[in-house]
Amino acid sequence: MSSSAEKYLKPDVIRNVARLDLRAKFIVEGFLSGLHASPFQGFSVEFSEHKRYAHGDDPKDIDWLVYAKTDRYYVKKYQAETNITGYLLMDLSESMAYTYRQELTKFEYSICLAAALAYMMVHQQDPVGLITFDQKIQASLPAKSKRSQLANILAVLAKAKPTGPTEIAKNLQKFAAMVKTKSLVMLFSDLLTDSKPVIDAIRMLRYAGHDVIIFHVLDEAEVHFPFTGMCDLRDPESDQKMLVDAAGIRKEYLDALHEMRETYKKSCRTVGADFVELDTSMRFDTALVEYLSQRQARF
Numbered sequence: 001m002s003s004s005a006e007k008y009l010k011p012d013v014i015r016n017v018a019r020l021d022l023r024a025k026f027i028v029e030g031f032l033s034g035l036h037a038s039p040f041q042g043f044s045v046e047f048s049e050h051k052r053y054a055h056g057d058d059p060k061d062i063d064w065l066v067y068a069k070t071d072r073y074y075v076k077k078y079q080a081e082t083n084i085t086g087y088l089l090m091d092l093s094e095s096m097a098y099t100y101r102q103e104l105t106k107f108e109y110s111i112c113l114a115a116a117l118a119y120m121m122v123h124q125q126d127p128v129g130l131i132t133f134d135q136k137i138q139a140s141l142p143a144k145s146k147r148s149q150l151a152n153i154l155a156v157l158a159k160a161k162p163t164g165p166t167e168i169a170k171n172l173q174k175f176a177a178m179v180k181t182k183s184l185v186m187l188f189s190d191l192l193t194d195s196k197p198v199i200d201a202i203r204m205l206r207y208a209g210h211d212v213i214i215f216h217v218l219d220e221a222e223v224h225f226p227f228t229g230m231c232d233l234r235d236p237e238s239d240q241k242m243l244v245d246a247a248g249i250r251k252e253y254l255d256a257l258h259e260m261r262e263t264y265k266k267s268c269r270t271v272g273a274d275f276v277e278l279d280t281s282m283r284f285d286t287a288l289v290e291y292l293s294q295r296q297a298r299f
Contacts, residue, residue: 005033009283014112015103020158021151024115030286031116041103085127085143085181088114090157091189092134093166100221102280107162109280110188113287115157117186120151120288129179130156133171134163143183169197172205182202182209186291190218195260199267210275213290220281225250271282277282 007013008026017023061075096107104112111210114130121128122145129143130153139151139156168189175185185205191198191214221227227246234241263278268275276290 004029009285011102011104011112011280011282011284013108014284015108016129020111020115020154020217023112023117024154027112027116027121027284028288031285049111068150069295082120083124083126083145085129086117086121086182087129087131087175087179087183087185088118088153088186089129089172089175089187090114090132091166091168091187092132092138092160092163093190093192094162094164096217097162098219099280100219102220104280105162106217106219106280107160109278110215111157111160113217113278113284114186114188115154115214116284116288117291118150118153118157120147120226120291122147125131127184128153130161131171131175132156133166133168135165135167135170135284137171137174139165140178141182143179155216161287164195167199168193169201172198172201176201176205176208176210179210182211183290184211184213186213186215188215188217191216191260195267197264199264202268202273203271206271206273212268214268214275215278215287215290216261216275216276217280220279223252223279 005026008017014027017026033225052216057075084280090110092107096110097105097231099105118128125145126143127143128149130139131137132139139160140157141152141156163281166189168187168191172187202212202214225246226251229246231244231246232241233244261275265275276287278286
């Protein structure tokens with residue numbers, strides 16, 4: 001594995017790259033540089049859509065243009081596959097702007113991941129679209145696979161800002177009404193809201209035939225609760241403040257977080273959706289592996 005490429009999977013490294021298009025490119029290249037040791041060895045840094053001809057492959061799939069250039073037989077890897085249509089759904093809740101000691105906020109971390117997934121999908125010629133929302137849908141790009149779509153998605157993501165209160169369930173329902181093509185729906189959110197309506201909306205998406213991945217992005221401090229002494233906690237959406245003794249509430253807080261994530265995990269498992277736990281200290285490849293696992297499971 002190329003350690004120089006792999007370093008871009010670390011949030012504290014990628015923050016030094018200013019442009020979102022380069023962040024996406026470097027994250028994906030860092031990820032793909034390690035795939036030769038994984039089940040996804042058919043991918044390469046160049047997003048090769050070909051593999052060497054092997055016994056059992058249909059000779060009709062041989063790409064003769066590649067043969068003319070390389071004098072070797074290659075078949076188009078995705079010749080017989082139907083492309084996945086993907087939608088990236090980005091929560092613009094104000095709570096996504098939080099960070100305690102990490103370089104990237106939850107929102108910035110999510111934007112990097114969404115940009116990398118868009119980069120990957122466009123290069124695999126999978127149609128990809130984008131929805132950003134708070135209490136209502138703020139931006140909507142229908143799924144397309146042409147190269148210009150990547151620039152469109154990155155432009156919207158680069159301008160997006162966490163704004164205020166959010167309505168996750170209501171916007172998932174709106175999305176289901178808007179999009180009739182069965183798609184892979186990838187939601188990026190901290191899910192700091194009542195879980196029941198969100199779980200009901202996920203169930204509705206599954207019944208409509210969509211595949212669903214929930215990327216639950218929390219700040220590293222929200223997961224590990226490193227606070228000590230008296231802490232002044234603020235709800236970013238209601239602006240309510242509360243002075244608490246960190247040691248006194250630590251166990252109760254961590255138990256509540258565990259219960260919340262377990263509720264989502266079990267509910268998602270029941271309806272056949274994926275729930276991916278992320279925090280802002282984690283390398284980006286966890287989410288990218290999840291996407292590729294879903295893609296392979298389709299075929």
